[in-house]
Amino acid sequence: xxxxxxxxxxxxxHNLRGYDGxxxxxxxxxxxxxVTLKSEKLDGLGMVVDFKIVxxxxxxxxxxxxxxxxxxxxxxxxxxxxxxxxxxxxxxxFSEKLPPEIFIAxxxxxxxxxxxxxxxx
Numbered sequence: 001x002x003x004x005x006x007x008x009x010x011x012x013x014h015n016l017r018g019y020d021g022x023x024x025x026x027x028x029x030x031x032x033x034x035v036t037l038k039s040e041k042l043d044g045l046g047m048v049v050d051f052k053i054v055x056x057x058x059x060x061x062x063x064x065x066x067x068x069x070x071x072x073x074x075x076x077x078x079x080x081x082x083x084x085x086x087x088x089x090x091x092x093x094f095s096e097k098l099p100p101e102i103f104i105a106x107x108x109x110x111x112x113x114x115x116x117x118x119x120x121x
Protein backbone atom coordinates (compact mmCIF):
# COMPACT_ATOMS: atom_id res chain seq x y z
CA UNK A 1 0.00 0.00 0.00
CA UNK A 2 1.24 3.49 -0.88
CA UNK A 3 0.41 6.61 1.07
CA UNK A 4 0.60 10.25 -0.03
CA UNK A 5 0.14 13.26 2.27
CA UNK A 6 -0.57 16.88 1.32
CA UNK A 7 -1.06 19.84 3.66
CA UNK A 8 -2.69 23.19 2.97
CA UNK A 9 -3.87 26.03 5.19
CA UNK A 10 -6.74 28.48 5.30
CA UNK A 11 -7.86 31.26 7.61
CA UNK A 12 -11.46 31.27 8.77
CA UNK A 13 -13.73 32.34 11.59
CA HIS A 14 -16.53 30.51 13.33
CA ASN A 15 -18.46 30.23 16.54
CA LEU A 16 -19.95 27.13 18.11
CA ARG A 17 -23.68 27.53 18.59
CA GLY A 18 -24.91 26.21 21.92
CA TYR A 19 -21.41 25.81 23.34
CA ASP A 20 -20.96 26.88 26.95
CA GLY A 21 -17.65 28.72 26.85
CA UNK A 22 -15.46 31.10 24.91
CA UNK A 23 -15.85 29.19 21.63
CA UNK A 24 -19.49 30.30 21.49
CA UNK A 25 -18.13 33.76 20.64
CA UNK A 26 -16.92 34.62 17.16
CA UNK A 27 -13.24 33.72 16.78
CA UNK A 28 -10.83 32.72 14.06
CA UNK A 29 -8.15 30.17 13.34
CA UNK A 30 -5.34 29.60 10.92
CA UNK A 31 -6.44 26.07 10.05
CA UNK A 32 -4.10 23.42 8.65
CA UNK A 33 -5.58 20.53 6.67
CA UNK A 34 -3.70 17.31 6.07
CA VAL A 35 -5.12 14.89 3.49
CA THR A 36 -3.74 11.35 3.33
CA LEU A 37 -4.43 9.31 0.19
CA LYS A 38 -3.79 5.59 -0.27
CA SER A 39 -3.51 3.30 -3.24
CA GLU A 40 -2.32 -0.23 -3.88
CA LYS A 41 -1.06 0.74 -7.34
CA LEU A 42 1.18 3.36 -8.87
CA ASP A 43 0.61 5.00 -12.22
CA GLY A 44 2.96 4.70 -15.19
CA LEU A 45 5.25 7.37 -13.71
CA GLY A 46 5.50 5.55 -10.38
CA MET A 47 3.13 7.85 -8.47
CA VAL A 48 -0.11 7.38 -6.57
CA VAL A 49 -1.17 10.68 -8.15
CA ASP A 50 0.75 13.83 -9.02
CA PHE A 51 1.19 16.06 -5.94
CA LYS A 52 0.22 19.13 -7.95
CA ILE A 53 -3.18 17.58 -8.75
CA VAL A 54 -3.79 16.81 -5.08
CA UNK A 55 -2.71 20.31 -4.02
CA UNK A 56 -4.91 21.95 -6.66
CA UNK A 57 -7.93 19.86 -5.63
CA UNK A 58 -7.42 20.68 -1.96
CA UNK A 59 -6.97 24.39 -2.77
CA UNK A 60 -10.28 24.38 -4.67
CA UNK A 61 -12.11 22.81 -1.74
CA UNK A 62 -10.51 25.09 0.85
CA UNK A 63 -11.13 28.24 -1.20
CA UNK A 64 -14.75 28.18 0.03
CA UNK A 65 -13.54 28.25 3.63
CA UNK A 66 -10.65 30.68 3.28
CA UNK A 67 -11.25 34.10 4.87
CA UNK A 68 -14.89 33.29 5.50
CA UNK A 69 -17.24 33.03 8.42
CA UNK A 70 -17.82 29.27 8.37
CA UNK A 71 -21.21 29.49 10.09
CA UNK A 72 -22.58 31.26 7.00
CA UNK A 73 -21.64 28.44 4.62
CA UNK A 74 -24.45 26.13 3.50
CA UNK A 75 -22.67 23.08 4.95
CA UNK A 76 -22.98 24.55 8.44
CA UNK A 77 -26.61 25.67 8.34
CA UNK A 78 -27.65 22.77 10.56
CA UNK A 79 -24.40 21.65 12.15
CA UNK A 80 -21.70 23.44 14.05
CA UNK A 81 -18.48 24.26 12.19
CA UNK A 82 -16.42 22.16 14.58
CA UNK A 83 -13.02 20.88 13.54
CA UNK A 84 -14.55 17.40 13.29
CA UNK A 85 -17.26 18.61 10.90
CA UNK A 86 -14.77 20.61 8.82
CA UNK A 87 -12.70 17.42 8.40
CA UNK A 88 -15.76 15.41 7.31
CA UNK A 89 -16.86 18.00 4.75
CA UNK A 90 -13.38 18.16 3.25
CA UNK A 91 -13.30 14.35 3.16
CA UNK A 92 -16.66 14.17 1.38
CA UNK A 93 -15.77 16.86 -1.16
CA PHE A 94 -12.36 15.38 -1.89
CA SER A 95 -13.68 11.81 -2.20
CA GLU A 96 -15.98 12.88 -5.04
CA LYS A 97 -12.97 13.96 -7.10
CA LEU A 98 -10.85 10.81 -6.83
CA PRO A 99 -10.61 7.89 -9.24
CA PRO A 100 -11.81 4.58 -7.71
CA GLU A 101 -8.30 3.15 -7.25
CA ILE A 102 -7.33 5.98 -4.89
CA PHE A 103 -9.04 6.57 -1.57
CA ILE A 104 -8.70 8.97 1.32
CA ALA A 105 -7.19 7.32 4.35
CA UNK A 106 -7.73 10.38 6.54
CA UNK A 107 -8.41 14.09 6.66
CA UNK A 108 -6.84 15.73 9.69
CA UNK A 109 -7.69 19.36 10.43
CA UNK A 110 -5.73 21.47 12.89
CA UNK A 111 -7.45 24.50 14.39
CA UNK A 112 -4.35 25.38 16.37
CA UNK A 113 -0.83 24.11 16.80
CA UNK A 114 -1.96 21.72 19.54
CA UNK A 115 -5.53 20.76 18.60
CA UNK A 116 -6.69 18.65 15.65
CA UNK A 117 -9.53 16.36 14.66
CA UNK A 118 -9.57 13.67 11.97
CA UNK A 119 -12.18 11.98 9.83
CA UNK A 120 -11.58 8.63 8.16
CA UNK A 121 -13.51 5.54 7.17
